[in-house]
Amino acid sequence: MTTSDTSRTWLEGHLAPVPDEIDAVDLAVTGELPAELTGRYFRNGPNPLPGKPSSHWFTGHGMIHGLRLREGRAEWYRNRWVRTRAFTDGAPFLRPDLTFDRTAVQANTHVVPHAGKILALVEVGFPYEMTTGLDTVGPCDFDGRLTGAMTAHPKEDPVTGELLFFGYGFTPPYLTYHRLSADGRLVESREVEVPGPTMMHDFAITENHVVWLDLPVVFDLALAGGGMPYRWDDGYGARVGVMPRAGGPVRWFEVDPCYVFHVGNAYEDAAGRIVLDGARYRPADFAAIWGDVGGSADPAAGAAASGTARLHRWTLDPSSGTVAEQALDDRGVEFPTHDDTRTGHGHRYLYTVADDAIVKYDLASGTSQALELGAGTAAGEAVFVPAGHRTAEDEGWLLSIVSDRAGTTSELLVLNAADLSRAASIALPRRVPAGFHGSWIPDA
Secondary structure (H helix, E strand, C coil): CCHHHCCCHHHCHHHCCCCCCCEEECCCEEECCCCCCCEEEEEEEECCCCCCCCCCHHHCCEEEEEEEEECCEEEEEEEEECCCHHHHCCCCCECCCCCECCCCCCCCCEEEEECCEEEEECCCCCCEEECCCCCEEEECCCCCCCCCCCCCCCEECCCCCCEEEEEECCCCCCEEEEEECCCCCEEEEEECCCCCCECCCCCEECCCEEEEEECCEEECHHHCCCCCCEEECCCCCCEEEEEECCCCCCEEEECCCCEEEEEEEEEECCCCCEEEEEEEECHHHHHHHHHHHHCCCCCCCCCCCCCCEEEEEEEEECCCCEEEEEEEEEEEEEEEECCHHHCCCCCCEEEEEECCEEEEEECCCCEEEEEECCCCEEECCCEEEECCCCCCCCCEEEEEEEEECCCCCEEEEEEECCCCEEEEEEECCCCCCCCCCEEEEECC
16 A cells, blocks of 8 residues: 555455455354355455555445355355456446446445346446356346446335336436336336436335435536545435336425435335335535545534434325434444345334444334444444244344454354344455445345
């Protein structure tokens, strides 16, 4: 690292990239790994090439870390870069004519299965298909039907099996809604009118609606050469939109200025209201974290800014046109997850990550519990895996890659989701840099 890199915190400690790809077999397991966990756990994140540091944490080449579990054993670990055109050819995402190459962007944010494909995702490009062994197949545009970007946070409807997603653009159309059939065909695309180009990272669905987050972090072409080309814009406003999945206009609700990277879930309550849970940044907190991951301090953050999000609930009432906003906790958290079989439907539990803890929220009782992992420890997103033949929503396990902040060791922690007790841990053969999102992919 050169002197000019000293402010790049995403290149240090538990965030620092690893220099190569490795394979390891027969990993050591402490505790009892549930035999029911037979499948693969894949987690994506940014990992720039050696000697080519990224200018922003969000822009490193995608690298997927994978573990193969089978009947109580951890058979292998391997890590592979996603070989996008940016990785293999050095192709630029922004062309000289100011158009965008959707195949030349780092697929570094998420990895999800759908219709027999495993897709590495980033929100401004095409998905890249991967094999179960983490080889890159190539970009996927669903037989030419996808012409714009695909979000890194698609939502699979647990009833229909459809995959709902969107793409945002830097030029019109700024927002487009898409729907994949359960067998992977792109069967619907429609433009959603919004005032301008924003960084819409996530969204939500309910049984009958799509929920949009049109928030004041806007694209600015003048910033395109220096990392992430987005900035906070007080003049843009903040609103949440409710769009019928069957077709029809969006109903917009003005909300207090904020930013949301990640939603927990949304559903329609008995009164027909839309309930949305998410990790909400106040303006000053967003300025603090954006400066931290981008390497430049932002005076807009202020001394009181924490740089963390807090679990928040919006209740949108279409009949009255009103919205109620409620802070659910004052603890700083991120990466809310839930039982994916409850996506779009009422949920009781959310799982989040704090600085050195994994936190479970019981939204029915209004309580929470935390597994404190100890100072100097960083937990990754906790992915919920339901137990077979379960009788309760939280009967299952949480999978989280946990590392020490000094950047020396990592483990895959397996928790009993019901009480956050430790079921097992798998010692990983190398440090895994803190990343973004992953999925459990059970054997068929």
